[in-house]
Amino acid sequence: MLDFKETLKSQLNIVDVVEQYVRLKRSGTRWVGLCPFHSEKTPSFGVNADLQIFKCFGCQEGGDVFTFIQKIEGVTFFEALKLLAERSGIPMPERARPQDPAGQRRETILDIEEKAASLFESNLHSARGAEVRNYLTSRNVSMETARAFRLGLADSSGRQLLQRLKDYDPALLEEAGLVKRRDDGSHYDYFRHRLIFPIHSESGHVIAFGGRALSADDNPKYLNSPKTPLYDKSAVLYNLHRAKAAARKSDRMIVVEGYMDAIGVAAAGIAEVVAICGTALTPAQARLIKRHVAQSQASTGNVMINLDPDRAGIAATEKSIHLLLAEGLRVRVLTLPGELDADEFIAAQGVERYSSLCNSAPRYFAWLTDRAKQQFDITSAEGRVDAFQYLWPSIQQVQNKLERSELAHEIAQALNLDPNTVRDRMRGRNSAQPRQPDVFLGIPPAERLLLTCMLHSDQARTLALPYLNQSVLVRQLSLAPPFEAFLALERERVPYSFEGLLARVEPAMQHILQQIAFDDTQLDPETAAEQAAECIRALETKQGEADRGELRKQIRRLEQEGDFEEAMRLANELDKQVRASS
Numbered sequence: 001m002l003d004f005k006e007t008l009k010s011q012l013n014i015v016d017v018v019e020q021y022v023r024l025k026r027s028g029t030r031w032v033g034l035c036p037f038h039s040e041k042t043p044s045f046g047v048n049a050d051l052q053i054f055k056c057f058g059c060q061e062g063g064d065v066f067t068f069i070q071k072i073e074g075v076t077f078f079e080a081l082k083l084l085a086e087r088s089g090i091p092m093p094e095r096a097r098p099q100d101p102a103g104q105r106r107e108t109i110l111d112i113e114e115k116a117a118s119l120f121e122s123n124l125h126s127a128r129g130a131e132v133r134n135y136l137t138s139r140n141v142s143m144e145t146a147r148a149f150r151l152g153l154a155d156s157s158g159r160q161l162l163q164r165l166k167d168y169d170p171a172l173l174e175e176a177g178l179v180k181r182r183d184d185g186s187h188y189d190y191f192r193h194r195l196i197f198p199i200h201s202e203s204g205h206v207i208a209f210g211g212r213a214l215s216a217d218d219n220p221k222y223l224n225s226p227k228t229p230l231y232d233k234s235a236v237l238y239n240l241h242r243a244k245a246a247a248r249k250s251d252r253m254i255v256v257e258g259y260m261d262a263i264g265v266a267a268a269g270i271a272e273v274v275a276i277c278g279t280a281l282t283p284a285q286a287r288l289i290k291r292h293v294a295q296s297q298a299s300t301g302n303v304m305i306n307l308d309p310d311r312a313g314i315a316a317t318e319k320s321i322h323l324l325l326a327e328g329l330r331v332r333v334l335t336l337p338g339e340l341d342a343d344e345f346i347a348a349q350g351v352e353r354y355s356s357l358c359n360s361a362p363r364y365f366a367w368l369t370d371r372a373k374q375q376f377d378i379t380s381a382e383g384r385v386d387a388f389q390y391l392w393p394s395i396q397q398v399q400n401k402l403e404r405s406e407l408a409h410e411i412a413q414a415l416n417l418d419p420n421t422v423r424d425r426m427r428g429r430n431s432a433q434p435r436q437p438d439v440f441l442g443i444p445p446a447e448r449l450l451l452t453c454m455l456h457s458d459q460a461r462t463l464a465l466p467y468l469n470q471s472v473l474v475r476q477l478s479l480a481p482p483f484e485a486f487l488a489l490e491r492e493r494v495p496y497s498f499e500g501l502l503a504r505v506e507p508a509m510q511h512i513l514q515q516i517a518f519d520d521t522q523l524d525p526e527t528a529a530e531q532a533a534e535c536i537r538a539l540e541t542k543q544g545e546a547d548r549g550e551l552r553k554q555i556r557r558l559e560q561e562g563d564f565e566e567a568m569r570l571a572n573e574l575d576k577q578v579r580a581s582s
């Protein structure tokens with residue numbers, strides 16, 4: 001297994017793998033980009049091709065190519081291994097297949113979700129589904145569309161799934177989010193008498209369900225699967241598995257509010273549509289959108305927000321604009337006339353009209369300025385300042401200088417403000433760059449540089465190891481654990497690898513080690529060995545001074561205690577040391 005991991009790793013380049021998810025720019029031996037694991041505007045995410053590792057200095061995520069895939073795809077180690085093997089066309093040996101309990105459990109839950117989806121689907125198309133089929137027709141959803149989206153019906157008995165999936169442990173069905181347990185320990189179906197929308201993963205597997213109430217007195221109107229090992233509502237977009245290819249091609253993603261909206265738009269032939277299925281877009285969803293529309297340098301990443309025109313929808317639009325701008329995407333806002341949802345509008349006015357409104361939708365800024373004008377009295381100076389304050393957070397999100405100065409012009413015009421004042425205010429932005437947490441605090445520079453040299457240079461290692469081996473000093477260093485790990489590798493005759501080193505230190509020290517690995521600004525690869533030797537001299541001198549300080553203290557104490565003989569002996573020792581060091 002581990003052999004296969006090494007084989008695979010040796011054939012992969014972490015830079016290529018990460019580039020499928022993150023736009024990277026070269027900077028020396030490193031590649032930098034915006035971190036996919038947290039929201040940021042200035043890149044603090046780095047990939048080191050030398051060491052084949054990645055590290056984010058903002059959120060501290062880091063590791064090798066397998067860790068990266070595990071984190072970004074939300075899979076186990078074995079699944080990451082399988083995925084990378086498949087992508088690179090390297091067959092995975094049969095014996096390497098998982099004895100991975102977490103991965104196997106997920107596979108079983110996937111099977112369960114798929115079986116449940118089929119069951120719901122056949123309910124809808126059976127005799128008992130007649131009423132719901134009528135409802136769908138009245139909402140302009142054809143049976144062809146219903147089948148394409150695998151719409152279904154949850155039986156009202158509350159027992160159907162439990163009975164039909166009785167081969168599975170009810171605890172597993174509960175983990176899959178399909179049944180609930182009563183206080184007496186018995187179980188019942190989670191979805192009862194609801195129109196079912198299967199929710200798919202990015203790769204097209206059913207991972208959860210949304211259920212719409214069919215009677216007016218059933219609450220809530222929409223019920224979603226609870227959080228499961230496969231499903232986290234805040235990190236999933238409905239219809240993404242169908243929309244992603246079209247989004248890449250058209251360099252655009254349309255974001256609508258609910259299942260019916262997405263189905264209405266997609267069924268009308270506009271494939272690049274996803275639904276947030278929640279109150280507002282989340283940061284994880286914004287990053288997901290970015291991954292699919294901003295794939296190459298050439299693409300600009302256009303996002304069209306088309307949420308419901310009610311008060312909640314407007315608030316959600318404002319919030320979504322900020323999140324999408326923070327991801328560097330280009331945002332437009334589509335407000336449909338007549339207070340209609342996307343699917344209602346298409347049913348009433350046709351897809352051509354929807355399409356043309358989409359293409360002419362105002363940039364987010366025009367939309368926000370309209371909002372400001374509605375909220376504040378811009379005929380008064382005070383109102384204009386309030387309006388500007390309202391727009392300010394969005395202005396701050398804009399990265400592109402040209403775009404910013406165009407904005408300054410637009411806002412000044414719209415709010416009747418002095419353009420120079422607006423521009424000055426905008427120039428003042430970004431004065432405070434986010435500071436990286438200083439984990440190096442308290443670590444002597446000589447130790448840091450010595451470690452850096454040893455991480456990157458064979459010669460430096462060859463020079464430093466014998467010294468570390470015979471020196472008592474090692475244990476007293478701030479970075480003792482990694483230095484001792486170097487010695488352990490040598491003792492065990494394990495060839496040096498950065499990963500091997502990491503495995504031998506505590507998590508807190510792993511972070512420091514990863515940061516040091518990336519911080520090679522002081523390293524001169526040509527003279528790494530000489531640099532290492534200098535560091536060792538500096539550390540010895542420092543240690544010598546510390547030792548002599550300690551000696552002096554002891555001498556003073558002995559003198560006070562009247563032990564002049566011992567004091568004299570130590571004084572001679574001190575004298576010897578002073579002469580040796582000068």
Ligand SMILES: [Zn+2]
Nearest residue numbers: 035038056059
């Ligand atoms: Zn990060």
